[in-house]
Amino acid sequence: MERGYGNAERPEDYLESFRAFLLENMNKIPALVVVTQRPRELTRAQLKELRMLLDTAGYSETNLQTAWREMTNEDIAASIIGFIRQAALGDALIPYSERCDRALKTILASQPWTVPQRRWLERIGKQIKAETIVDRAALDRGEFKSQGGGFERLNKVFGGDLENIVIKLHESIWNTAI
Template sequence: MTRPLIANIARIIWFNCRIVVAFICGSKHCSSDKIAPVSSMKPVVVNPNISFTQLVEELETVKNPDALETVINQLLVKIQRKRRHLSPNNQEQLEAIAGMPLLNMVSHLKQSTPQQVKEWWEQRKALAPLAAGIAQILDLRDGGTVPILVSRHADELVAIERGYGNAERPEDYLDSFRAFLLENMNKIPALMIVTQRPRELTRAQLKELRIGLYTAGYTEMNLKTAWREVTNEDIAASIIGFIRQATLGDALIPYAERVDRAMNKILGSQSWTSPQRKWLERISKQMKAETIVDREALDKGEFKTQGGGFERLNKTFAGQLEVILKELYLKCSL
């Protein structure tokens, strides 16, 4: 039995592939020798090396609708690829600026019109004057600026320590956090609201507060780690919980537990219809993910698509939905 040459096999495979492509694209140019290019399809990301910063700049300047849609598609694909390689700190900062988990951000932008996407990026840019923008964070890499240190000495493990910015010990980090809050209580309006009128805190104010704290060197993740190393208690508290503990001495309780406890009080306060209970449970789930669920949040996602948004949901609750949300959030803060 004679074996066909590898070159012949490769040629047959190549020819068959071109026939398939030609069939898909509706082309009749399938000559085995002089076959014309039959596909002009391009990948979504034409230039994989283009930076996020450049794409965002084009998002602000491009006027042609088709070109704008191409820029947005490239941006979304790059975000999805980059998401898997983000450090926890960078992801936390991104989500603080975006005001939502990264997956939700991509989904939100996909469902938006090109004009809405442009407006969304402009709002984020205006929201974070003290912090790096989303595009700049996504572009972060050492870029060869970190020197390669070469040593001919044998490696030796001396100690394992965690850094806390300017603080060397977790105790110092928590103390400096408390000092920062007290010094800026009258300078950052959201701090006053968190400590005195928590039910009035809005999602926008929470975003600004997180960005301001990040800029000053305080993140939810580092606070959790410092608290665990000082107290041996691993508590998944929210940034609001850490602020109230540091300034008011409130007990530090996991935020999900606070939400469950508050929701149980709400559900036990009166008789609710089945649709009302269903939406209260969904609101509870959303609060655990995003801390605050307000009127703006109820006009998005499943609350909009399945519940009709705030106005329709408010009718389900006899016009008392906003009151219920404020009461729920107040109970979460106590």
């Protein structure tokens, strides 16, 4: 069975065309600038828009994962953000869940946390794995709202520093010195 890659016949060509697409559109798609320069500032809306644009152009996360696997014989469950940063910046392509685990470990080791703070940080880490973007709105719904009282209540648990902690967690995910 042979797999097609749009106009490309080989996975290498497909990944190179993805890289060329990114470089050609870097200044036309604001979310690409955010992903490559300030990934912690990426919003849920920007990520959704970026995924739709890339899907329309033929570069879905699934197709990129398949091409990468066929080219390298490595099965990596990297996120679309990871593929963009790898193609545009040469970042290492690391599974997203592994990036999240490392970032959480870094945050947990950064200072002594209380038991409730550690539990909430672990929940936030799981949510980032599931949703990619965890922001104030995400902390005001679901488990965070029902068990923690939402952002305002959780912010008190963290001494008013929850927003900065979440920012540091997002920064640690994309820290290239892993």
